[in-house]
Amino acid sequence: MAAHALVAFEPRKTPIQARSTVTVEAISEAAVQVLLSHGAERLTTTRVADRAGVSVGTLYQYYPNKQSLLFAVLENHFNHVALRVEEACANACHKPLSEMTKETVEAFVDAKMERADISVALYRVAGDVGGPTLVKRVNQRTRKAVEAMLETAPDIKSPPDKFAVEIMLSAMGGAMRSLLESGPSPATVRKAREQLVLLCQSYMAAATAKRG
Amino acid sequence: MAAHALVAFEPRKTPIQARSTVTVEAISEAAVQVLLSHGAERLTTTRVADRAGVSVGTLYQYYPNKQSLLFAVLENHFNHVALRVEEACANACHKPLSEMTKETVEAFVDAKMERADISVALYRVAGDVGGPTLVKRVNQRTRKAVEAMLETAPDIKSPPDKFAVEIMLSAMGGAMRSLLESGPSPATVRKAREQLVLLCQSYMAAATAKRG
Amino acid sequence: MAAHALVAFEPRKTPIQARSTVTVEAISEAAVQVLLSHGAERLTTTRVADRAGVSVGTLYQYYPNKQSLLFAVLENHFNHVALRVEEACANACHKPLSEMTKETVEAFVDAKMERADISVALYRVAGDVGGPTLVKRVNQRTRKAVEAMLETAPDIKSPPDKFAVEIMLSAMGGAMRSLLESGPSPATVRKAREQLVLLCQSYMAAATAKRG
Amino acid sequence: MAAHALVAFEPRKTPIQARSTVTVEAISEAAVQVLLSHGAERLTTTRVADRAGVSVGTLYQYYPNKQSLLFAVLENHFNHVALRVEEACANACHKPLSEMTKETVEAFVDAKMERADISVALYRVAGDVGGPTLVKRVNQRTRKAVEAMLETAPDIKSPPDKFAVEIMLSAMGGAMRSLLESGPSPATVRKAREQLVLLCQSYMAAATAKRG
DNA sequence: CATGAATGAGGTTTCATTCAT
């Protein structure tokens, strides 16, 4: 599994018949299951196929290699989280800055916690599978949503630059990663959520005030 | 390489003789070299031994298995960074809060950048090798240093709680990870460093002000 | 692809309808294309079907297995060459021996060169597919044509025995094989053609003289 | 087994200890055995290792891949035949041309027949393994020996050009191939040998006479 | 007749680890 070449991550074949769509989803879901039950290094394509109730050959009809399968799973997860954040951003338009920040951060934390186990499992495969690239791509997308939201803030003169938003997103992501990897209690999660809100609020305030 | 059992990560034999120490260090350094030149999944024990100029057998005299070797490398790197931060904390005692934060953050960023390539390479093995555990341990240590420093701050009434410091450290670590994995230009690093300082300063201000 | 059992090499169903004939030819031609573009070991039935613009299933309607497909392609090629030689033999009747030989050899060389690329590609599959059997069969046929021609030679008393003709044909075939596999320049081909004519002429003269 | 890239055919590791030399030879010999007993397409690296009494891993210590193993076997065989022909050429120096030719051809036929089964088996792998390249290389070598011999012929004025010798060698090789692949009786072999001698003798006479 | 999704045995290759020398 060399992750140096970022090629051929796209699915190999577009399902035409109805049954293949089912198969593709079964495989993707099975990959998550195996990831959770066996861990990243015990995940083999054969095991995934077994769990999905298909043969290995079928798996390879839709994913050209193991990486592309894991990449797809990773992408799903990231897309889900990104979507939640985008929704929150859309909802928080025209509210005061601190409210905006709060809702965005909370949406992110909640989306991650929603499938905390998967998040943790995926941290383990991300490196081998183009994770960083994907993270960057998703961060761009999220950043755009945040920026659009900030444009509508009534209480700031000019928005922070792109860079500040990026820093905030990656800081937030990193803190969540540490948190999730420590297997936190619900109470801990609650406290961390609060602190994360505070972290981002104070940063946003500082970053926008500078130009205001 | 199952990372589920966190046993036997410690080096097998403590080198007493000078020759052994040299060997151990050669192996550890070779591991880093191979990591950089071949990537995480092309790192094999044989290759490391070759690069170190010893036989595989010898490698296994000092490290019970591959994981323990990588763990040691990881530990080295983390210890180095932690040391730099601790030094900065010691130096910043009795200075104003914002100054303290600035110097701490800058020490962290600079330490990471000092061997940026190694940092990136290690992100790739961390998951398989007890990285999260190690991160937690190092974070504890760093947190203590930060807390001790904060105790001496002249301009705050009471220090932030443990949790706030932990959040800050993990946020900072996460942001650096994203940054490093994107292969940033020097200019980008400079800007990120500034922003990271701002992020932490505003957070520390907010977190201590609450109790102040 | 075990070639030990020489069964079931014949096409499965004789195409009666026009559409079928077109399909069969498309498949056969596609096999050649794939052979040239991907090489012998990258030739898969699916790939051939794709190139032919039909589904694998359809391919298997006309060829019971992969071998039979390749066998058919091989047969086509050999038949083509044999036909050319037979024509030459028919044309050369009643001419002097050396003229007969010249025209026969040249017809063979030219027929091979006509589709040199296919010839080379087929050398690579011949072994797996009943090539030797086919070669023998085609050589019988060609030998008959040559013998019939020789019967009409005005300048020999009695024809050479079967064996001599067979030796000549296989020598000629082997030399062409070596030549083609070396990717010869046109000039080389021209020289080789001359020499091959000389080789066969002198042999025929010697082989017939013995009995004459 | 893609044979397009003619790289990495050389053995991977030079045996240092005595025992490894034994191992290498056992593997090579086992490959021949498996080739004979199972045929070319049933030859698997695992099977070869089993037959050699070692593990697959050991096989791969000495041969970087399956091709390189088969290439080595092929090379052995060709070298053996080339050696026999070279010996014959050395012995036939200063004899009359027809005698030279006779002894050379007979040496070739006899060397091939000596291990007829291997010859046939190898025809089947040659294509996948760099056979043509090897054939060319060995033919060069043999040609040199033949030319050196011809220089000493008392009864020719000037030797035939390189090309004629090459044609002769490849014709001879091709005829032998056809013969061997037909599973000939001893009587057939005897007759073929005679005819082959005649073929080459008459060609050599013709090819040298031209310049004489 | 055509389609193409599914099959799964089987092949090649890697690499952490051991142990006789």
Add this chain to the structure above:
DNA sequence: TATGAATGAAACCTCATTCAT
């Protein structure tokens, strides 16, 4: 202690072939 040959389980992936639609 050092060596490095040997191990072999286990991973990934291919592809000829079938059969329900």
